[in-house]
Amino acid sequence: MDDGVRWLEQDELASWMAFAALMFKLPGALDFQLQRDSGLSHFEYLVLAGLSESPGRSRRMSDLAGFANGSLSRLSHVVKRLEQRGFVERRPAEDDGRITVATITDAGYDVLVAAAPGHVTTVRELVIDALTPEQLVQLKTIADQILAKVDPGKPC
Amino acid sequence: MDDGVRWLEQDELASWMAFAALMFKLPGALDFQLQRDSGLSHFEYLVLAGLSESPGRSRRMSDLAGFANGSLSRLSHVVKRLEQRGFVERRPAEDDGRITVATITDAGYDVLVAAAPGHVTTVRELVIDALTPEQLVQLKTIADQILAKVDPGKPC
DNA sequence: CCGGATGACTTGAAGCGTCAACTAATGTCG
DNA sequence: CGACATTAGTTGACGCTTCAAGTCATCCGG
Numbered sequence: 001m002d003d004g005v006r007w008l009e010q011d012e013l014a015s016w017m018a019f020a021a022l023m024f025k026l027p028g029a030l031d032f033q034l035q036r037d038s039g040l041s042h043f044e045y046l047v048l049a050g051l052s053e054s055p056g057r058s059r060r061m062s063d064l065a066g067f068a069n070g071s072l073s074r075l076s077h078v079v080k081r082l083e084q085r086g087f088v089e090r091r092p093a094e095d096d097g098r099i100t101v102a103t104i105t106d107a108g109y110d111v112l113v114a115a116a117p118g119h120v121t122t123v124r125e126l127v128i129d130a131l132t133p134e135q136l137v138q139l140k141t142i143a144d145q146i147l148a149k150v151d152p153g154k155p156c
Numbered sequence: 157m158d159d160g161v162r163w164l165e166q167d168e169l170a171s172w173m174a175f176a177a178l179m180f181k182l183p184g185a186l187d188f189q190l191q192r193d194s195g196l197s198h199f200e201y202l203v204l205a206g207l208s209e210s211p212g213r214s215r216r217m218s219d220l221a222g223f224a225n226g227s228l229s230r231l232s233h234v235v236k237r238l239e240q241r242g243f244v245e246r247r248p249a250e251d252d253g254r255i256t257v258a259t260i261t262d263a264g265y266d267v268l269v270a271a272a273p274g275h276v277t278t279v280r281e282l283v284i285d286a287l288t289p290e291q292l293v294q295l296k297t298i299a300d301q302i303l304a305k306v307d308p309g310k311p312c
Numbered sequence: 313c314c315g316g317a318t319g320a321c322t323t324g325a326a327g328c329g330t331c332a333a334c335t336a337a338t339g340t341c342g
Numbered sequence: 343c344g345a346c347a348t349t350a351g352t353t354g355a356c357g358c359t360t361c362a363a364g365t366c367a368t369c370c371g372g
Contacts, residue, residue: 003273004273005272005273005276005277006276006277006280007276008276008279008280008284011292011293011296012284012292014296015284015292015293015295015296015299016279016283016284018295018296018299018300018303019283019295019296019299020225021225021299021303022179022299022302022303022306023178023179023182023183024183024225024226025225025303025306025307026179026302026306027179027180029306029307041328043328060350061350061351062349062350062351069176069177069180069181070180070329071329071330071331072350072351072352073329073330073331073351073352073353074328074329074330075351076351076352076353077328077329077352077353078328078329080352080353081328092337096337096338096349096350097336097337097338097350098336098337098338098349098350098351099337099349099350099351100350100351100352116161117159117160117161120161120162120163120164121161121162123164123172124162124164125305126302126305126306127172127175127302127305128164128168128171128172130301130302130304130305131298131301131302135294135297135298135301136167136168136171137167137171138291138294138298139171139174139175139298140167140170140171140174140175141291142287142291142294142295142298143171143174143175143177143178144174145286145287145291146178146182146282146283146286146287147174147177147178147181148286149281149282149283149286150178150181150182150185150282151181151185197358199358216320217320217321218319218320218321226359227359227360227361228320228321228322229321229322229323229359229360229361230358230359230360231321232321232322232323233322233323233358233359234358234359236322236323237358248367252319252320252367252368253320253366253367253368254319254320254321254366254367254368255319255320255321255367256320256321256322313372314371314372315370315371315372316369316370316371317368317369317370317371318367318368318369318370319366319367319368319369320365320366320367320368321364321365321366321367322363322364322365322366323362323363323364323365324361324362324363324364325360325361325362325363326359326360326361326362327358327359327360327361328357328358328359328360329356329357329358329359330355330356330357330358331354331355331356331357332353332354332355333352333353333354333355334351334352334353334354335350335351335352335353336349336350336351336352337348337349337350337351338347338348338349338350339346339347339348339349340345340346340347340348341344341345341346341347342343342344342345
């Protein structure tokens with residue numbers, strides 16, 4: 001049965017299944033808490049957070065998209081909706097008309113500040129406090145190594 | 157600034173950011189490869205795989221939904237589409253008319269067999285081979301611990 | 313053995329993400 | 343300078359997931 005494919009061993013499969021299940025459930029859990037308590041998706045939260053911690057509470061679109069791990073197109077749609085809700089504003093950059101700069105409004109900042117404690121607490125409960133400090137280090141190392149394979153463009 | 161929230165320390169944040177980025181990118185990478193090479197989403201692949209390895213190549217819907225980490229509703233839609241493509245069949249269980257049993261067809265099995273090598277190879281390249289055997293063990297432990305928090309209903 | 317409760321799905325509508333096409337501004341090179 | 347390429351972002355359509363509501367079968371208490 002040598003078809004040239006290295007199938008997964010029992011223990012490899014077990015690790016992969018556990019990790020895969022985690023990957024598919026954790027985002028849902030995070031989204032659920034944020035949506036319920038703050039009316040934001042996790043992606044929207046990341047967008048607002050990315051803006052709030054940037055100089056001038058502003059950031060150009062492509063930059064923000066990279067920060068939030070999403071496509072530019074997705075970001076554009078999301079920012080449009082956030083703008084309609086009054087949480088961000090958009091305007092072209094002065095020096096380069098192609099660039100759009102998004103800015104978080106006071107209302108958006110309020111929503112973010114209200115959402116942050118719950119979100120951070122959830123992350124802590126579900127992830128950080130579930131692990132020992134050593135495991136946290138291990139996790140970062142593991143994630144970085146896999147990321148290097150998945151996304152070789154961003155060596156960081 | 158003691159607002160009762162335990163914010164994340166630098167190293168906690170770094171671990172979380174790396175892991176979060178991974179969680180949002182890896183599913184996309186897996187979907188991309190499967191879609192490109194086999195015309196299947198990762199979820200569809202899991203459904204077919206779940207059926208193929210079950211006795212009688214059949215499984216009831218709720219069971220299959222749990223296996224594939226998706227909601228019953230989502231599974232129902234997906235199975236309907238797979239049925240239209242001729243990859244699975246559905247029929248009510250004989251002993252309990254509420255239960256629907258899905259079965260993978262020969263055509264579905266062929267598609268799965270054609271898709272599996274590429275998918276497994278991708279998982280190996282991106283995940284398994286990026287890590288040492290020790291890290292693989294660490295990853296399983298970590299994933300299990302977090303999963304226990306995220307999804308306390310499934311202690312396994 | 314009848315009627316309400318529960319269980320196991322299915323369905324339709326609404327919202328979000330992706331893809332491809334499009335617009336507009338800026339570089340570049342002869 | 344002028345044409346063409348490139349960069350940055352937006353848009354619309356389409357497909358998929360979710361949510362709430364609906365269907366049908368089975369269970370259970372009186």
